[in-house]
Amino acid sequence: MRKPIIAGNWKMHYTVDEAVAVAKALTPLVKDAEADVVICAPYIHLPALVKELEGTNIKVGAQNMHFEEKGAYTGEIAPSMLTALGVEYVIIGHSERRQYFNETDETVNLKLKTAYRHGLLPILCVGESLEDREAGTTDAVIENQINKAFLEISPEDALKTVIAYEPIWAIGTGKTATSEQANETIRAIRHMVMNLYGAAIADAVRIQYGGSVKPSTIKEQMGMSDIDGALVGGASLVADDFAKIVNF
Numbered sequence: 001m002r003k004p005i006i007a008g009n010w011k012m013h014y015t016v017d018e019a020v021a022v023a024k025a026l027t028p029l030v031k032d033a034e035a036d037v038v039i040c041a042p043y044i045h046l047p048a049l050v051k052e053l054e055g056t057n058i059k060v061g062a063q064n065m066h067f068e069e070k071g072a073y074t075g076e077i078a079p080s081m082l083t084a085l086g087v088e089y090v091i092i093g094h095s096e097r098r099q100y101f102n103e104t105d106e107t108v109n110l111k112l113k114t115a116y117r118h119g120l121l122p123i124l125c126v127g128e129s130l131e132d133r134e135a136g137t138t139d140a141v142i143e144n145q146i147n148k149a150f151l152e153i154s155p156e157d158a159l160k161t162v163i164a165y166e167p168i169w170a171i172g173t174g175k176t177a178t179s180e181q182a183n184e185t186i187r188a189i190r191h192m193v194m195n196l197y198g199a200a201i202a203d204a205v206r207i208q209y210g211g212s213v214k215p216s217t218i219k220e221q222m223g224m225s226d227i228d229g230a231l232v233g234g235a236s237l238v239a240d241d242f243a244k245i246v247n248f
């Protein structure tokens with residue numbers, strides 16, 4: 001039985017004070033959640049959020065990190081900087097990083113390896129563009145992302161990964177993939193994981209859906225056979241809305 005996991009990705013929103021206020025409002029609303037709850041916030045919010053959420057059931061994640069341990073990488077953040085704060089999760093390979101910041105399948109693979117080495121739990125994002133979907137290449141595109149992401153990664157580490165399936169055309173557009181579409185692709189991803197690691201790991205690995213998830217869509221999505229949670233952008237910014245999603 002896979003435990004659901006709902007993660008909010010606050011992207012580039014809020015000042016530190018605003019972020020803390022949302023976290024404070026969210027805490028009592030999700031305290032009895034059956035799902036794992038994570039908030040992935042901008043780097044400068046992380047110390048204050050870890051402090052605010054200490055002793056609650058809400059975990060804190062980063063939205064990216066560098067794959068190197070340290071060095072001359074101006075503007076970057078090393079994994080040990082995150083773990084030293086008490087950050088537990090890190091999003092790797094979000095489509096916005098792939099699209100705007102030259103994230104490649106190779107850097108995604110390097111970042112995953114670094115995350116495991118530091119005990120950070122990665123949320124690995126994969127997904128197709130609208131052109132891919134219309135061309136009927138969705139599964140092939142995602143299989144390539146999955147195979148390259150997990151290159152030389154052990155089954156034990158693979159199991160720690162949360163995979164987020166995010167069709168790029170559904171992110172921030174209000175166009176949600178239908179629950180059936182999302183479930184079908186997530187089932188295909190599970191099959192890809194099985195090809196790499198066998199049935200036991202494929203059955204156990206948690207795979208989220210992301211892309212315009214809202215309080216009104218989550219129940220049906222979570223009722224699907226293979227959807228184990230959600231990576232939520234816009235609707236995670238408001239405590240009431242995110243709580244409704246978490247408490248689906």
Ligand SMILES: O=C[C@H](O)COP(=O)(O)O
Pocket residue numbers: 009094166170171172173174210211212213231232233234235
């Ligand atoms: O990381 C979250 C996803 O990009 C989804 O964002 P969204 O819920 O605003 O569509």
